[in-house]
Amino acid sequence: MEPEKKKKRIIASLIVIGLFLITSILNYFTGNEKIFRKSKKSISSIISPEEIKFKQKFITGDKDAEYKIGLIKIEGEITSYYEGYRQKGLSEIVKSALENLKQDEKVKGIILKINTPGGDIFEVEKIYEKIKEVKKSKPVVALLENIATSGGYYCAVATDKIISHPLTITGNIGAIIILYNVKELFEKKLGINMIVMKSGKHKDIGSPFRIMDIEEKKILQNLVDQAAKRFLDAVIENRKISNEKIKIISDGRIFTGSQAKEIGLIDEIGGLQKAVDIIKEMTKEKKLKVVEYYYKPNIFEILGFYRSEKLIFSKISKINTPVLKYLWMPEI
Secondary structure, X not given: OOHHHHHHHXXXXXXXXXXXXXXXXXXXXXXXXXXXXXXXXXXXXXXOOOOOOEEEEEEEEOOOOOOEEEEEEEEOOEOOOOXXXXXXXXXXXXXXXXXXXXXXXXXXXXXXEEEEOEEEHHHHHHHHXXXXXXXXXXXXXXXXXXXXXXXXXXXXXXXXXXXXOOOOEEEOOOOEEOOOOOHHHHXXXXXXXXXXXXOOOOOOOOOOOOOOOHHHHHHHHHHHHHHHHHHHHHHHHHHOXXXXXXXXXXXXXXXXXXXXXXXXXXXXXXXXXXXXXXXXXXXXXXXXXXXXEEEOOOHHHHHOOOOHHHOHHHOOXXXXXXXXXXXXXXXX
């Protein structure tokens, strides 16, 4: 074996052994809380603190300005669960960031850079309500980027002003629930039959192991319709949409930023500078710097080894729980 290859194999082996030891130690201490009873802080609070601490990064504007505009990104599907190295749900991160900026006296306004197709209804509405709360004390402007559909747009309508690129994809007002059916695959291809004992006719409604009947489809459609109406009502209330345009926006279609402006779904076509100018006008502040507030996970979160149930080899592919979503999913 060549010396260089041998050296690389030794290094790789040491890394694997090191990660294994870290995992074993952390799992041991996490499961033995008695060791830390005398300490003011538990091992879990050190490894995975409940309070989210944000870092700050200068983006643009007057760098020497005393006051600032806080910028928060809403990127990716809006959920309560973690993704990749991020051990906090996106809705939790955004809500915490908004509260942080609300309490910061140096922050005169907030820009939400939105680049998301939406997400779980409950998580989207938590962000929506938080924005409504925060804008009572500070102006909040939404800046729609590549995509701001469904739940992404729902968050935007809670702000004071909405700015969009002319070719941003937005709209898709409505709700969806996604269900899978594997009955034919299981029975005809794999020879597996599911036997379910249930307390009521609809107890297993939405089961992927049987065909859904007409009555059940009506029940689920009613849930979707109620959620869609809630979304539409929020748009009408916040955007003052005229009656003749309600039909256009209520069928779930998508729009470009330019089309959305014609309908009244957004206020201005532009980018970050336009959003900054609007906040300056609203606050009467001439000098402001734009500072991004972002969450950076600690080393334990990045490794994903601080809890045994979050070990990467325990993450067998799962079918998502069927929940109501404000989400644009063209691939289904």
